Amino acid sequence: MNVWDEIKTRSVDGIDGLVTVVVQDEKTNEVLMLAYANRIALEKTTETGLAHYFSTSRKKIWLKGESSGNTQNVSEILIDCDMDAVIYRVSQKGGACHKGYRTCFYRKIQDGKTVEVEEKLFNPDEIYGKK
Amino acid sequence: MNVWDEIKTRSVDGIDGLVTVVVQDEKTNEVLMLAYANRIALEKTTETGLAHYFSTSRKKIWLKGESSGNTQNVSEILIDCDMDAVIYRVSQKGGACHKGYRTCFYRKIQDGKTVEVEEKLFNPDEIYGKK
Numbered sequence: 001m002n003v004w005d006e007i008k009t010r011s012v013d014g015i016d017g018l019v020t021v022v023v024q025d026e027k028t029n030e031v032l033m034l035a036y037a038n039r040i041a042l043e044k045t046t047e048t049g050l051a052h053y054f055s056t057s058r059k060k061i062w063l064k065g066e067s068s069g070n071t072q073n074v075s076e077i078l079i080d081c082d083m084d085a086v087i088y089r090v091s092q093k094g095g096a097c098h099k100g101y102r103t104c105f106y107r108k109i110q111d112g113k114t115v116e117v118e119e120k121l122f123n124p125d126e127i128y129g130k131k
Numbered sequence: 132m133n134v135w136d137e138i139k140t141r142s143v144d145g146i147d148g149l150v151t152v153v154v155q156d157e158k159t160n161e162v163l164m165l166a167y168a169n170r171i172a173l174e175k176t177t178e179t180g181l182a183h184y185f186s187t188s189r190k191k192i193w194l195k196g197e198s199s200g201n202t203q204n205v206s207e208i209l210i211d212c213d214m215d216a217v218i219y220r221v222s223q224k225g226g227a228c229h230k231g232y233r234t235c236f237y238r239k240i241q242d243g244k245t246v247e248v249e250e251k252l253f254n255p256d257e258i259y260g261k262k
Contacts, residue, residue: 079239108208109210
């Protein structure tokens with residue numbers, strides 16, 4: 001039996017068959033982003049070594065870096081006790097965040113407000129094009 | 132306006148009002164577990180400095196360590212670009228995992244199977260009682 005037969009998927013915003021993916025820098029352990037994967041995305045990630053997800057907004061499989069070039073080489077996949085969440089340990093090209101930061105978690109909460117704790121790496125308009 | 136007024140919650144397995152919480156060791160950056168919080172859990176965490184969650188199985192607010200004593204002191208809360216996920220940076224007492232490991236992510240995926248990469252810290256039967 002393959003491990004993907006044993007995963008316990010969840011329904012997120014009405015979309016079935018998802019596991020949560022925590023994306024972690026393989027060297028620093030920094031958490032870069034959080035996303036979702038379905039079985040196809042997990043299999044594509046394993047086969048290609050490049051992080052694939054299921055986009056809950058676009059409702060389709062998504063190769064991270066497809067448009068930005070900021071791909072993620074996945075060296076290891078960890079799975080949790082409940083088998084409903086995985087960690088992709090990655091080498092991140094450029095920044096993970098579509099807003100131009102290395103990590104999507106570039107702000108902390110302080111006194112009920114958000115405060116930036118990371119500097120911007122790139123201008124998202126230049127990478128993704130103006131919207 | 133408070134930051135909790137701006138969060139974008141999701142519906143997980145039919146339960147509304149949830150954000151995903153990644154729990155990270157404040158010293159090593161190790162990811163210890165993944166859980167969910169609603170607004171009340173986030174506010175209780177901020178007020179008490181102890182990690183609170185919303186249990187999707189028991190459908191109630193949950194103070195981590197309530198039965199095991201393995202509490203989590205939260206030193207910082209980070210929030211992601213989409214405001215639908217947070218990181219609790221914690222000092223973990225004992226192990227985070229109810230199966231007796233420091234982290235819930237104690238296995239990696241290799242050749243379609245799970246392989247343990249962490250050693251057990253404690254016997255869960257002694258902490259939680261036999262089930």
